Amino acid sequence: MKAAIFSVLFLVSSIRALDNGLAFTPPMGWMTWERFRCITDCEKYPKECISENLIMETADVMVSEGYLDAGYEYVNIDDCWSELERDENGKIVADKKRFPRGIKFLSDYVHSKGLKFGTYLDYGTKTCAGYPGSIDHLEIDAQSLADWGVDFIKMDGCNVDNSQMVEGYIKFGELMNKTGRPIMYSCSWPAYFEYYRKPPQVPDYEILKKTCNLWRNWIDIEDSWESVKFISDYFAENQDRVAPHAGNGHWNDPDTLLHGNYGLSYDQSKAQLAVWAILAAPFLLSTDLRTIKPEMKELILNRDIIAVNQDSLGIQGRRVNSGNGIEAWARKIMPIVKEEHSYAIAFVSRRTDGHPHAFNVTLKDLQLTNKFGYIVKDLFNTHRATYQFLQTDEFEERVNPTGANFYKFIPIE
Ligand SMILES: *[C@@H]1O[C@H](CO)[C@@H](O)[C@H](O)[C@H]1NC(C)=O
Ligand SMILES: *[C@@H]1O[C@H](CO)[C@@H](O)[C@H](O)[C@H]1NC(C)=O
Numbered sequence: 001m002k003a004a005i006f007s008v009l010f011l012v013s014s015i016r017a018l019d020n021g022l023a024f025t026p027p028m029g030w031m032t033w034e035r036f037r038c039i040t041d042c043e044k045y046p047k048e049c050i051s052e053n054l055i056m057e058t059a060d061v062m063v064s065e066g067y068l069d070a071g072y073e074y075v076n077i078d079d080c081w082s083e084l085e086r087d088e089n090g091k092i093v094a095d096k097k098r099f100p101r102g103i104k105f106l107s108d109y110v111h112s113k114g115l116k117f118g119t120y121l122d123y124g125t126k127t128c129a130g131y132p133g134s135i136d137h138l139e140i141d142a143q144s145l146a147d148w149g150v151d152f153i154k155m156d157g158c159n160v161d162n163s164q165m166v167e168g169y170i171k172f173g174e175l176m177n178k179t180g181r182p183i184m185y186s187c188s189w190p191a192y193f194e195y196y197r198k199p200p201q202v203p204d205y206e207i208l209k210k211t212c213n214l215w216r217n218w219i220d221i222e223d224s225w226e227s228v229k230f231i232s233d234y235f236a237e238n239q240d241r242v243a244p245h246a247g248n249g250h251w252n253d254p255d256t257l258l259h260g261n262y263g264l265s266y267d268q269s270k271a272q273l274a275v276w277a278i279l280a281a282p283f284l285l286s287t288d289l290r291t292i293k294p295e296m297k298e299l300i301l302n303r304d305i306i307a308v309n310q311d312s313l314g315i316q317g318r319r320v321n322s323g324n325g326i327e328a329w330a331r332k333i334m335p336i337v338k339e340e341h342s343y344a345i346a347f348v349s350r351r352t353d354g355h356p357h358a359f360n361v362t363l364k365d366l367q368l369t370n371k372f373g374y375i376v377k378d379l380f381n382t383h384r385a386t387y388q389f390l391q392t393d394e395f396e397e398r399v400n401p402t403g404a405n406f407y408k409f410i411p412i413e
Contacts, residue, residue: 016209017249020177022184023213025310026251026282027152029074029118030058030067034221034256034286038080038129042098047290050080051098052106061289063113070301071310072285074152074184075110076118079129086132090140092121107149118152118184119145123168124159133159138172146179154186162197165189166207173211186253187212195219205245214251214282217242221255223263225402228272229350231255235279236319236327246280246316253282260287260296267403270380273299274346274406277309278317278329304379305406308333308344317344320367325351326359326399328366333408340370340411344379347406349399356398363391366409374409388412 032050042049059075062068081103083093094103103119110117121141124133134141134155145153155172157165169187176183190203195218208215218234221227231254235242246252257276259269276283285300299305308331317331327348332341345366351357368374373390389395389409399405 016206017247018173018185018210018213019249020182020185020213022182022249023251024248025312025314026280027074027184027214028071028283028306028310029076029116029152029285030062030072030289031074031076031078031118031154031256031284031286033078034223034258035261035288036078036286040080040095040098048288049098050077051095052101055106056109058289059110059113059115062115065289065297066301067285067289068113068115070303071306072283072300073114074116074118074284076120076152076154076284078120078154079122079127079156080131081119082131084131086137090137091144092132092137092141103148103150111149116151117149118154119148119150120154120156122156122158122160123165123172123189124157126159128156128158134172135160135164135168138168139175142172142175142179145176145183146181149181150183152184152186155188157188157192157196162189162193162201165192166204170207170211184214185212187215189215191216191218191220202241205242209245209247209250213249214253216253216255218254221258223258223261225264225268228258228264228268228275232275232319232348236322239318243279243316243318246314248312248314251280251282252316254279256284256286257300258287259285259300260289260292265402266295267400269296269299270406271346271348271402271404273302273305274379274404275329275348277305277406278331278344278346280309280311280314280316280331283309302379302382304377304382304408308379308408311344313341321365324359325349326357328361330366330368335410337370337411338413342411343368343374343409345407345409346404347397347399348404349401351399351401354401356400358396358398360394361397362394363389368409370411372412374411377408377410379406379408380404 107117311333321328
C-alpha cells in the first residue's frame with residue numbers, strides 16, 4: 001500500500017516539474033547584465049567589458065572572498081559574449097578579442113575554482129543586443145553548451161514572436177537533455193508574455209515548471225529603488241497566481257540583486273535582500289565583486305538570510321499586509337514545530353518622511369497562528385538576543401524610511 005502511494009506521488013511530481021536534478025533551492029551566483037550590460041570596448045573600459053578577464057577575476061574573488069563558501073556558485077555571462085557571425089559550421093563562437101581562449105577554456109577555469117559556469121543565448125533570430133540567435137540552430141547550440149561544459153543557460157526571448165516561443169523553449173530543453181549534460185535552464189518567455197509585448201498574455205506556468213528551472217516573469221531590474229518597488233509590486237499583486245508555481249527545482253525570478261551598485265542606499269539594499277529572500281528568488285548578484293563596499297558584502301553574505309532564501313521547503317512567500325507605507329512580507333520556512341511552520345517576516349517601509357517610522361504589530365496582523373507564540377530572531381542584527389512574541393503581545397516596530405527589518409519566527413511548543 002505504501003509503495004503504491006509512493007509511486008503515485010512520484011508520478012505526479014515527475015509530470016509536474018522538470019527532472020534534471022538541478023535547482024532544488026534557488027540558484028545562487030553572479031551574472032553580468034545589470035552591472036556590466038553590453039560593454040564591449042575593452043580599451044576604454046578594461047575592467048568592465050564583457051571578457052574572459054572579467055569572468056576570471058570575478059571567479060577568483062568569489063572564492064577568495066567567501067562568496068562560494070556562502071553558496072554563490074554560478075558565474076554567468078549574459079548577452080554580448082559572442083562574435084557577430086557564426087562560424088562556417090554554424091557554431092556560435094566567443095568574441096575572439098575579448099575571449100581569446102574561447103568558452104571551453106573559461107568554463108574549465110571556472111570549474112577549476114569549484115564554481116559553476118553559465119552563459120546566455122536568445123531563442124530569436126538575434127539576441128537582444130544583436131548577436132546570433134538560436135532559432136535556426138537549436139541542436140548545434142545545445143551541443144555547444146554541453147561541449148563547453150556549461151552548467152546554466154539563460155535563454156532570452158528577443159526577436160521572436162510570442163507564438164513561437166513556448167514550443168521553441170520546450171524543444172531546446174529536450175535538446176539539452178539529449179546531450180546528457182544537466183544544464184540549469186533559465187527561461188525568459190514569461191517576461192515577454194507578461195511585460196514586454198502588448199497585449200499582455202498569461203504564460204502557462206504548468207508548462208514552465210515542466211520545462212525550466214527558473215524563469216524571468218517581469219521587467220529587467222534597473223539600478224534604482226523605483227525598480228525594486230515596481231518588481232515587488234508585480235510579485236505582490238500577482239501572488240495568488242504566480243507564487244504557488246515556485247518550488248524545489250522551479251523558481252520565479254524577479255531578476256538580479258543590486259547590492260554594491262549605485263542606485264540603492266544601504267537601507268534599500270536591505271529591503272531588496274529581504275523581499276528577494278521571501279520570494280525564494282534566485283540570489284544572483286550583478287555587481288563588481290572586486291570593488292564592493294564591506295557593508296554591502298556583509299549583507300549579501302549574511303548566512304541567516306541566505307538560509308531563508310535557500311529554505312528546503314521551497315515555498316515562495318507573500319506580502320501579507322500593507323498600509324501606511326509599511327508592508328509585511330511572510331514566508332513559511334523550516335523548522336516545522338508540532339505542525340506549525342516557522343516564518344521569515346520582513347517589514348518593508350516605502351515611507352520617505354524622514355525618520356524611522358514606528359508602528360505596532362500583532363501576530364494576527366502577520367497571519368501567524370501558533371497559539372503559544374514564537375521565538376523571534378533578528379536577521380539583520382544577529383548579535384541581538386532572541387525574544388518571545390505571544391498571541392497577546394503587541395510589538396512596536398521601527399523601520400527606517402525605504403528600509404527593512406527582517407526576522408525569523410520559530411513556533412514555541
Ligand atoms: C533528461 O530527462 C529525463 C526524463 O525527464 C531525466 O530523467 C534525466 O535526468 C534528464 N537528463 C538530463 C541530463 O537533464
Ligand atoms: C504601541 O503600543 C504601546 C502599548 O500599547 C503604546 O505605548 C505605544 O505608544 C504604541 N506605539 C505606537 C507607535 O503606536
